[in-house]
Structure formats: structure tokens, C-alpha cells
Amino acid sequence: MIKVQDLDTPTLLLDYKKVIQNISEVSSFANEIGVAVRPHIKTHKSIKIAELQLNAGAVGITVAKIGEAEVMAEGGIKDILVAYPIASPQKINRIIQLLKKGIRVKVAVDQEVQLQLLNDVLQHTSLELEVWIKVNSGLNRCGVEPGPHALKLAEKIMMKKQLKLGGIFTHAGHSYAAKSIEDIHKIGVDEGKAVVDSASECEKAGIPIAVRSVGSTPTYKQAGAVKGITEIRPGNAVFFDAIQVGLGVTTLERCALTLLASVVGVYQDRIVFDTGSKSLCLDKGAHGNETVKGYGLIQGHEEITLERLSEEHGVGVFLQSPKLQVNDVVQIIPNHACTVANMFNEYVVHEDGLVIDHWKVDARGRVK
The missing domain is CATH 2.40.37.20 (D-serine dehydratase-like domain)
Incomplete structure (x- = not known):
């Protein structure tokens, strides 16, 4: 050898024992509190590592871009969340090709205009696309504001014949600017509540929300433990790095x-x-x-x-x-x-x- x-x-070196330990820690935590795992593969971009995560109990994977989804689908992975708003005709047609191959793909939405654009292209097919509402939990990047604003978007989704509302999710990336562990804990709790509160608003209005998902490696344990959360999506936790340290x-x-x-x-x-x-x-x-x-x-x-x-x-x-x-x-x-x-x-x-x-x-x- x-x-x-x-x-x-x-x-580029990868320590086998450490990566297996890191995958196991996420899986064990999820099992302990009773939530699913959908790791974000933008960290590793590897079919082999995604397979290790699925073998450890992950229900599917998260990707940032459709190109990542296409590669993972070619590698045999069937359940994929594209955690990024999709609206351009070129990208919607690529999503359609994944659906035609039997991939259980879901995409993020956070604006009404995206719903119309998705539905306009999909109406020429017999396909139904699952969409997840992304809410803003403080990062102030993409995401509809939680609560009533999320409900309003959910109501619009219910009116689109070829869209199906599957979940609500968020990403507390602002945790990377936290000054202390206490700050991270608070951000994580707020992250979980942003999703749960939005789901509650929808369900009070008669709109069921099957998946309530949180991400961010620094906060997934705090956000995942919020009552009502059903899924965690840490990415960097598979490797960790100097920022996490x-x-x-x-x-x-x-x-x-x-x-x-x-x-x-x-x-x-x-x-x-x-x-x-x-x-x-x-x-x-x-x-x-x-x-x-x-x-x-x-x-x-x-x-x-x-x-x-x-x-x-x-x-x-x-x-x-x-x-x-x-x-x-x-x-x-x-x-x-x-x-x-x-x-x-x-x-x-x-x-x-x-x-x-x-x-x-x-x-x-x-x-x-």
C-alpha cells in the first residue's frame, strides 16, 4: 500500500474513519430525536459518499444545483431536493427530464412568479412537480418571510394544477457569523420555529405540510430538536473544516x-x-x-x-x-x-x- x-x-485527502464517524453521528442524532436526514451533497459532490449517507439511513439528498441532481440521478439516487428556486424555462425542462426518469425531485419556491412559470411549462405534460416553500429564518438571502407570508404562497400553490406542496424548509446560514455557541443555539431554535410556525399557519388553514426541514451544520442539532421539525439537512458535517472548528x-x-x-x-x-x-x-x-x-x-x-x-x-x-x-x-x-x-x-x-x-x-x- x-x-x-x-x-x-x-x-485532496479524505480520512475514511473520520468521514464514517461523521456520517454516523448525524444518523444517530436523527434516530435519537426521531427526524429524517436529507444531507446536502454540495459539500462532497460524490456519488460514493452520498451512497454511504443513504446506507446510514438518509431518506434522500439535497443539492444546490440541477447539475448536481443530474449527476446524482445518473448514479442511481432517486429522491432529490433542489434547494434553490427554479424559474427559467431551460432549468424547468431539465427538471422535467428528471421526473420522466422516475426521479422523485422537488424544487424550492419562494415567490408567486416562480409558481406561474413552473406551471406554465409543466401544463404541457402529464407530470406533477413537488415544491417546497423556502422561508427566511434570518439569512436574508432567498426565502419568503415565515408565517402569514408562507401561508399566502402555500395557498397559491394549491391553485396550481401541476404543483404539489410537499414541505417547508429553511437554511440558517447566518449561523456562520455567530459570535458564540450561545448565539448558534439561539439561531438554531429560531430556525426551527420559522419552519414550524409557517407549517402551523398552513395547517390552520387546512393545508397539510408533510415535511418540515432545517439545515446548516452549526445549527442542525438545535433546529432539529424543535418540536414539529421532521427533517435535517446538514452538509458540511460530513467533513467539517476550520470554520466549524x-x-x-x-x-x-x-x-x-x-x-x-x-x-x-x-x-x-x-x-x-x-x-x-x-x-x-x-x-x-x-x-x-x-x-x-x-x-x-x-x-x-x-x-x-x-x-x-x-x-x-x-x-x-x-x-x-x-x-x-x-x-x-x-x-x-x-x-x-x-x-x-x-x-x-x-x-x-x-x-x-x-x-x-x-x-x-x-x-x-x-x-x-
Whole structure:
């Protein structure tokens, strides 16, 4: 077997034991509180990892884009939520093709105009499309306001012959800007209540809501525990990363994804690695996160801060000279695992320092 330290660099590494542990933790939590799991695969974009999640009890998957849904469908996955508003004719026709193949696909809606556009295209078919209302729980991105506004949209859905209301969901992405665990807990509870309150408004009006779904890795345990929630959709929890560590959601030991990099130069005031923005990305958190320092955590070398990246170079600074030389290799925990995974064609899967497999990043680059 090949040892990890003998691989060429930069290489995307995935610790098998850790990823299995992370999948198991989500599944165990869901079983304990009695909710379903529909993990967001935009983190890993891998059919193999999605299959592991389904084998652990997930009822289906969540995707961000139709391109991801198409890849997962080709891989044999039948139950898919596209957690993104769909309105353009091109995209609606792609959804129709998935329905014709027997895929149980659902799409997000948050505006009346989307309903009309979806129904206009679908009325030329005999197909029915399941839609889920996305409510805004504080991120202020997409999403109808919870409560009466969600009910108004639900009533409009009920009037569309070829649309079926299947659920209400939200994503508390603003939890990534939380200043403390206490803040995360509050955001999570509010996230769950935004969905439950919206569902209650609908059911008081005689509109049943079968699925009440929450997401966000930092908050899924708090939001999932809100009475009335039926499903959780964590994505990053399959890997974890430096942002999750900074938020206090997990520990360094639970981070399954790392980037293997080599030292290309050691200088008086800096050290340079062969990984830059084209592999580690420049992400420090999309929603205001300020808990990370630098552009990744170098395992075993806390004295180094990866201060800046160019395209192919990672430049680290240090308070004391590190015990590293040219061609030494290190593993770097990325700030944001989702964006880094999308930069590579495959995961090199390892266990106890030995390479055991290679898994494709099947939906890499599927952003349409």
C-alpha cells in the first residue's frame, strides 16, 4: 500500500474513519430525536459518499444545483431536493427530464412568479412537480418571510394544477457569523420555529405540510430538536473544516478532509507551500465568519499561519522557525471544505496513513 506522505502534492485527502464517524453521528442524532436526514451533497459532490449517507439511513439528498441532481440521478439516487428556486424555462425542462426518469425531485419556491412559470411549462405534460416553500429564518438571502407570508404562497400553490406542496424548509446560514455557541443555539431554535410556525399557519388553514426541514451544520442539532421539525439537512458535517472548528461546533480531530502539500521554500521570515488559491481557495466564510485565521490550519504546526495565497503558492509566517525543510509534506485543514472539494477530481481515501481507495468528485463544477 502507498503511504500518504509518499503522494505527489497538492492532493485532496479524505480520512475514511473520520468521514464514517461523521456520517454516523448525524444518523444517530436523527434516530435519537426521531427526524429524517436529507444531507446536502454540495459539500462532497460524490456519488460514493452520498451512497454511504443513504446506507446510514438518509431518506434522500439535497443539492444546490440541477447539475448536481443530474449527476446524482445518473448514479442511481432517486429522491432529490433542489434547494434553490427554479424559474427559467431551460432549468424547468431539465427538471422535467428528471421526473420522466422516475426521479422523485422537488424544487424550492419562494415567490408567486416562480409558481406561474413552473406551471406554465409543466401544463404541457402529464407530470406533477413537488415544491417546497423556502422561508427566511434570518439569512436574508432567498426565502419568503415565515408565517402569514408562507401561508399566502402555500395557498397559491394549491391553485396550481401541476404543483404539489410537499414541505417547508429553511437554511440558517447566518449561523456562520455567530459570535458564540450561545448565539448558534439561539439561531438554531429560531430556525426551527420559522419552519414550524409557517407549517402551523398552513395547517390552520387546512393545508397539510408533510415535511418540515432545517439545515446548516452549526445549527442542525438545535433546529432539529424543535418540536414539529421532521427533517435535517446538514452538509458540511460530513467533513467539517476550520470554520466549524472556529465556531466551536467540532474539534480539529473530527475534520476528515485535508490537503496534502509540500514545502517549496523556507526563508528567514516565511515558508512557502505548493498550494494556493486554486486548491485551498480564498474563502474565510461566506456569511461574515471571523473565527478563522489565515487560509487553512496546518496540522502539527500551529506556529505557522498561512497568511496569504497566490494561485499556486501558500505563504506562511511564523513566530518561531518551523522544523520543516524543502520537500517535507504537511496536511492542511481547509477553511471551507465545500469549496476546496470542488477544486479536485478525486478524493484520495486513506486509513491509518495508508491509501485505501480513490473516490471521484462526480459533480465537480456542476454549477448550472
